[in-house]
Amino acid sequence: MRRHTITPRPDWQRIVEEQGLVYPLTRFPDDSLRPYWDESAYYSFTLPEVEALEETVAELHELCLQAADHIVEQNRLGELGITDPTLAALVRRSWRRRDEQPSLYGRFDLRYDGTGPAKLLEYNADTPTSLLEAAGPQWFWMEDRFPGADQWNSLHERLVDAWRRQAALLAPGPVHFAHSSADALGEDQLTCAYLLETAQQAGLTTVPIAVEDIGWDSLSGRFVDEQLRFMRTVFKLYPWEWLASDAFGGHVIDTADLGGGTGGTCWIEPPWKMLLSNKALLAVLWELNPGHPNLLPARLDGPGPMRRYVAKPLLGREGAGVLIGGADGAPGPVPLDPGERYCWQEFAPLPDFEGNRTVLGAWVVDGEPAGLGIRESAGLVTDEYARFVPHLIVDSAG
Numbered sequence: 521m522r523r524h525t526i527t528p529r530p531d532w533q534r535i536v537e538e539q540g541l542v543y544p545l546t547r548f549p550d551d552s553l554r555p556y557w558d559e560s561a562y563y564s565f566t567l568p569e570v571e572a573l574e575e576t577v578a579e580l581h582e583l584c585l586q587a588a589d590h591i592v593e594q595n596r597l598g599e600l601g602i603t604d605p606t607l608a609a610l611v612r613r614s615w616r617r618r619d620e621q622p623s624l625y626g627r628f629d630l631r632y633d634g635t636g637p638a639k640l641l642e643y644n645a646d647t648p649t650s651l652l653e654a655a656g657p658q659w660f661w662m663e664d665r666f667p668g669a670d671q672w673n674s675l676h677e678r679l680v681d682a683w684r685r686q687a688a689l690l691a692p693g694p695v696h697f698a699h700s701s702a703d704a705l706g707e708d709q710l711t712c713a714y715l716l717e718t719a720q721q722a723g724l725t726t727v728p729i730a731v732e733d734i735g736w737d738s739l740s741g742r743f744v745d746e747q748l749r750f751m752r753t754v755f756k757l758y759p760w761e762w763l764a765s766d767a768f769g770g771h772v773i774d775t776a777d778l779g780g781g782t783g784g785t786c787w788i789e790p791p792w793k794m795l796l797s798n799k800a801l802l803a804v805l806w807e808l809n810p811g812h813p814n815l816l817p818a819r820l821d822g823p824g825p826m827r828r829y830v831a832k833p834l835l836g837r838e839g840a841g842v843l844i845g846g847a848d849g850a851p852g853p854v855p856l857d858p859g860e861r862y863c864w865q866e867f868a869p870l871p872d873f874e875g876n877r878t879v880l881g882a883w884v885v886d887g888e889p890a891g892l893g894i895r896e897s898a899g900l901v902t903d904e905y906a907r908f909v910p911h912l913i914v915d916s917a918g
Contacts, residue, residue, distance in 0.1 A: 521565050521634030523873040528559045529664060536657045540714060543706050557653060558907040559661055561876070563894055564914045569634065570672045570892075576638050576814050577628055577882045577889040583812070584643055587804045588615060588795040599820060600798045601834055601861050607764050610773050614791035620779025621790040622686040623886075624715070624755070625651070625679065627893075629902070630880040633871030637813040640805070641868070641879065642832070645796035646789050647759050649707045650881060650908060651675070652714040654893030658910040670913040672892040676718065678885040683722035685886065691752035691777055691786045694725040696745060698756045701730040705904065708757045715755060731758050736768050741775065743768075743785050752777070755788040760797070761835050763787075799832045799863040818865040828867035833860045842901045869900065877902070878909075 529535060533545070536557050545553045565573075591597060592615045597608045614621065627648035632638040655675035662671050697719075699712040716726045727745060734751065735744045743751040756763065763772055775784035776791060795801065802818040809815055823829040828846035836842060841860060844867060856862060870877035879902045881893040895906040 521563060521569060521632065523561055523563055523876065523878075525561050526559070526665070529661075532557075532559055535660075536653075539657045539660055540710070541653050541657050542710060554907075556907055557657065558896070558909050559665075561896075561909050563878070563909060563911040565634075565672070565911060566915070567670075567913055570913055573630075573632070573638060573672070573880070573882060573892070574889040576630075577884060580628055580640055580643075580814060581626075581884055581887060581889075583805055583809060583815075584645075584796050584801065587801055587808055588792065590808060591795055591801075591804060592616070596804070597795075599804075600795070600800045601761075602794065604764075606770075606773050610776060610778075611791050611794050614776070614778050615795065617778045618790065618792050620689065621786065621792075622689045622753075622788050623790055623793065624682055624686075624788055625883065625885045625890075626793075626796070627651075628882045628884070630882055631816075631868045631870060632880050633878075638880070639816050639868050640802070640814055641816075641865075642799060643796050643801060646793045647708070647757050647797070647837075648881075648883075649711045649757075650893050650895065651711050651883070653908045654881065654883065654891055655679070655714070658893065658908075661910045662912060666912055671911060672913060675883055675885065675891040678888065678890045679715065679718040680721045682886040683719045683724060687722070687724065689779070689786075690724070691781065693750065693752045694727045695719055696727045696729050696751050696754045698729050698731045698734065698754055698758060700758055701732050712755070712757045715757075719755075731756065734768075736771055741771075742783075743771070743775070751785055752783075753786045753788070759835070759837070760789075760791060760794045797835075799834045799836070799865075800861075802832075802863050802865055816866045816868055818863055820863055823864045826864065826866050830865050830867050831856060831862045832865060833857070833862060844900055870897075870902070879906075 541557055592612050602608050626645040628643055629641040630638040631641055659673050662669055697712045697716040699708040703709055719726050729745050733746050737744045745751055777784040777786040803820045806815050806818045831843040833841040870879055876896040878896050883891045894909050894911055895902055896909050897906040
């Protein structure tokens with residue numbers, strides 16, 4: 521794994537916008553604009569590195585499924601903050617009937633610098649973003665700049681195939697694609713629109729909608745769209761913990777279609793993904809697989825003997841609320857939010873490539889490794905101001 525600098529293509533911003541990446545720039549707190557899509561650099565990997573990463577991602581996915589099964593069978597949902605009895609019952613039923621429900625994708629965030637085993641930082645299994653840029657613009661950049669090169673990237677084809685394979689699990693009628701209109705950056709809307717396109721290419725009928733425009737028909741006891749059509753299948757880029765706690769959360773739980781054509785609403789991702797999108801999973805993984813080379817020590821009861829650690833809110837997104845403590849972080853106890861529940865994970869500093877701290881986003885589609893996206897940040901935590909940088913597979917590390 522190496523980082524290389526390169527001159528961006530002339531008119532690069534127009535190019536990536538035409539390829540669907542409509543926010544190629546990021547506005548920082550000082551109101552300055554800087555590239556989110558950053559093709560002034562790229563990373564190279566050897567084929568053996570990528571093959572090893574693929575094997576790691578496949579193994580981590582299986583370990584996560586085993587951990588989810590353990591959480592359900594040992595009745596540990598409360599440790600994930602899933603304390604509402606009706607929601608917990610829904611998650612358990614969903615897990616036990618998971619083969620009857622469609623589930624599309626997820627993203628593992630990994631710490632890797634090319635010199636040792638990749639380490640799992642977290643699993644974004646419910647509402648992962650940065651998908652479009654990994655699937656499309658990154659591939660087209662490679663074709664423009666390095667014709668004939670290769671990339672760990674079969675995302676688009678696998679997404680279309682996944683919709684085709686799982687079409688039989690979908691309820692009759694169109695698939696609604698829902699995002700929140702409160703998404704100021706537009707990242708959720710863009711990801712949702714891209715996944716809608718992949719579903720259309722698979723032959724499905726689709727309808728875009730904002731979560732805030734979903735209605736409830738009290739007479740039929742069903743969710744409806746703006747045209748008063750029953751919403752039988754909904755892909756939602758909206759976290760389950762929000763969906764279940766909103767004003768209509770009780771209706772979501774009561775009418776969720778977990779397979780078998782109940783006439784309710786089939787949600788994608790399904791309720792059982794709450795078991796994997798929660799940072800408490802990291803502690804359960806370590807408990808079940810202590811010393812695993814691709815895991816970091818993690819706990820739910822405080823940092824314990826860890827000298828350096830990261831306190832992660834169980835349901836945080838985009839690095840929000842992450843606190844670093846110990847020898848290389850803040851001295852003494854970190855200032856925890858009393859309203860949050862945390863997972864403490866051993867601090868593994870992101871590899872530093874000339875001041876650029878890098879995290880690998882390894883994608884799974886339909887349970888299989890499918891591609892790679894790389895984000896860089898200036899700080900220790902990868903947050904909403906990170907940059908997306910493309911990659912290549914090369915014949916050697918040179």
